[in-house]
Amino acid sequence: MEGQQNLLFSNDIYSGISASSLSPTQTYLNPNPWDVQIFSEDINVYNDYAYISKGNLLGLTKGDIVAADTKDGVTGASQTYILDYYNKDLANLFFNSDVLGPSFSFKSKIGENDFNIGLFTRLRTQKSVIDFDNYFRFQNQNLSRPTEYAVNPFKTNFMNWGELGLNFATEIFLQSDYKWVFGVNLKYEMGFDAYNLQNNKNLHLSTKVNAEDRNQTTATSYDIAASYVTNYNFETKKYDFKQQGSGLGLDLGLSFINKFPDSEAYDLKVDFNILDIGYVKFNGENHVFIGDTKILLDDNPNFSNTKFKSIKQYLELLSNEVYGDPNKSHISDGFKIGLPTSIHLVLSKNIKPNHYLSFNWIQRTPIFENSLKRINAFSATYSVQKTAIAYGFSTSLYDYKNLQFGAYLRLGPLILGSENIFPLFFNHKKLHAANFFIGLKLYPFWDNDFKRHRRANCNCD
Secondary structure, eight states: OOOOSOHHHHTSTTOGGGGTTTOTTHHHHOSSSEEEEEEEEEEEEEESSEEEEEEOTGGGGGOOOEEOBGGGTBOTTTSSSEEEEOOOSEEEEEEEEEEEOSEEEEEEEETTEEEEEEEEEEEEEEEEEEEEEOTTHHHHTTOOOOSEEEEOOEEEEEEEEEEEEEEEEEEEOTTSSSEEEEEEEEEEEEEEEEEEEEEOSOEEEEEEEOTTSOEEEEEESEEEEEEEEOOEETTTTEEOOOOOEEEEEEEEEEEEEEEOTTSSOEEEEEEEEEEEEEEEEEEEEEEEEEEOOOEEOSSOHHHHTOOOOOHHHHHHHHHHHHHSOTTTTEEEEEEEEEOOOEEEEEEEEEEETTEEEEEEEEEEOOOSTTBOOOOOEEEEEEEEEOSSEEEEEEEEEETTTEEEEEEEEEETTEEEEESSOHHHHSOEEEEOEEEEEEEEEEOSSOOOHHHHHHHSOOOOO
């Protein structure tokens, strides 16, 4: 939802290629000449629509979650592990999964300049829903739906895609008393699944009680656009992994660094990054439903008596309801989903040897019309960073309203962390957010200050 990679670990001087997607210059700071990432997984979920009552994430593995039922008095207010709802007028959801596959970076000297070059692979999944008109709140509370209701315009999208990226970082302004590092990620984007759904004007809903004393709701005055592509085979009920789209992406970073003499440590570091400039073009279908024809949403025999075998079949039936033609809603093939463009600012200060205080700010700045939207975040981190071990603690404000506390540990090649650690172990009255990060790295040709000192040129007579 970040959405996010682990901001905690990205400030670690040894994060290297693992943090290049958040700060393309970070690989240049790694003291080791080589950095190898075997894998990492970062999952972030945040929503203010539904919650699990009085539970923690570890407890969810028991599988004892029950959906709320106000008719039978089953609610999250009185029972544990109940899936219940906030019932706000507007709802938000962010989901992000980021898998960093085999990746590496290494230092090289070309002429008088030092360079850091890296190659990384990623598998990313992201979904965002912002200020969605929560018409379902009436059903969730077992309340009678309004006789007349206008659903506000909304837009939501999803994308599942892979990246093959080249990282490049080097120092510029060599005559300056400080270090200025420029970094860039060039990314080839491989699209697998995506959809874009938008309601372009107020969707009018009318509800009345029928002869069987049941609510019947019809929709009129609609202007809805839907685009989709998927690798899921509805006939075999299997996922056929193949590329459905492609595109290009770009990350840019600039760092100002005030380093300590004869040391890889720094006194002050300031980063400015622009992330995820680009889009993926898919070979999918575009459908449009515009009109005033009344569409029955409850107990519609054309839908309720049909076992759907695919999204295409559902859209054809809906097109037949709206236009009297199952193929008329399909207006074209091919659509674009923009990457979740954002600005990432970092301020990191050395407090004492191996101790750092860092601040991260991520602000979503979507560029393209159908861009994914990263969750906004502000984070403050205090960390202790040594060669073989590091640990840190953070306070984060997600979407500027959800306060979270996190921690991370780097122990040799293993990295564990969470931006929202308390829900992992402690019961929450309303559990609605989660984050977890795990990674495994190798540090071949391990380097340290002593080795670098021994390699330095001797000026003695």
